[in-house]
Amino acid sequence: EADIYQTPRYLVIGTGKKITLECSQTMGHDKMYWYQQDPGMELHLIHYSYGVNSTEKGDLSSESTVSRIRTEHFPLTLESARPSHTSQYLCASSELGGTNEKLFFGSGTQLSVL
Amino acid sequence: AQKITQTQPGMFVQEKEAVTLDCTYDTSDPSYGLFWYKQPSSGEMIFLIYQGSYDQQNATEGRYSLNFQKARKSANLVISASQLGDSAMYFCAMRPISSGSARQLTFGSGTQLTVLP
Numbered sequence: 001e002a003d004i005y006q007t008p009r010y011l012v013i014g015t016g017k018k019i020t021l022e023c024s025q026t027m028g029h030d031k032m033y034w035y036q037q038d039p040g041m042e043l044h045l046i047h048y049s050y051g052v053n054s055t056e057k058g059d060l061s062s063e064s065t066v067s068r069i070r071t072e073h074f075p076l077t078l079e080s081a082r083p084s085h086t087s088q089y090l091c092a093s094s095e096l097g098g099t100n101e102k103l104f105f106g107s108g109t110q111l112s113v114l
Numbered sequence: 115a116q117k118i119t120q121t122q123p124g125m126f127v128q129e130k131e132a133v134t135l136d137c138t139y140d141t142s143d144p145s146y147g148l149f150w151y152k153q154p155s156s157g158e159m160i161f162l163i164y165q166g167s168y169d170q171q172n173a174t175e176g177r178y179s180l181n182f183q184k185a186r187k188s189a190n191l192v193i194s195a196s197q198l199g200d201s202a203m204y205f206c207a208m209r210p211i212s213s214g215s216a217r218q219l220t221f222g223s224g225t226q227l228t229v230l231p
Contacts, residue, residue: 009157040203040224041223041224042118042205042222043159044221045219088157090158090159092159100147100164102149102161102164103151103219105158107156107158
């Protein structure tokens with residue numbers, strides 16, 4: 001069972017609001033990731049981090065930002081939410097190295113922007 | 115560039131029967147890893163099985179096995195003795211081993227499996 005937690009599970013907000021999606025893991029993993037997933041579609045990487053103070057943008061352009069001040073915490077922030085941001089956001093972590101490096105995922109945050 | 119294709123948007127299987135979920139891939143990397151993840155309605159993605167392109171034998175993990183056919187670039191997931199709890203979305207994914215990072219993981223669009231009682 002993975003020890004990676006996301007809050008909130010569901011979030012419905014109005015346009016223009018600032019939001020932060022929380023992600024924490026207790027496994028001591030250095031690598032953490034944020035994926036965006038539309039219903040019935042594949043996952044797209046939007047941010048990743050290889051450790052504290054290390055963050056990079058993923059393949060899918062996103063207006064969100066992330067920070068990694070502590071190993072266990074990798075929050076995602078939207079300064080001004082829009083309806084186009086409506087999606088599911090999945091956080092994941094993995095250990096460094098290994099050819100069969102697997103991801104551990106949180107339960108996701110379903111974001112709806114009205 | 116990598117591409118994963120899952121051609122079955124939805125599949126049905128009778129409880130206790132076996133089912134095969136298709137996955138084909140395209141990559142120019144000589145070495146790569148193939149993964150299957152399960153996503154129940156609760157939302158989290160759960161790792162099921164891994165196959166390295168250099169592995170001589172097909173991977174197995176309990177009721178899950180991976181039918182790896184390198185020449186056909188396919189990595190089908192076989193679930194034996196289906197259970198009601200197997201009803202979920204299943205994603206095939208791959209990454210080049212040379213990159214050494216899960217950051218390069220590419221996912222397919224998924225197959226929704228429904229197990230019928």
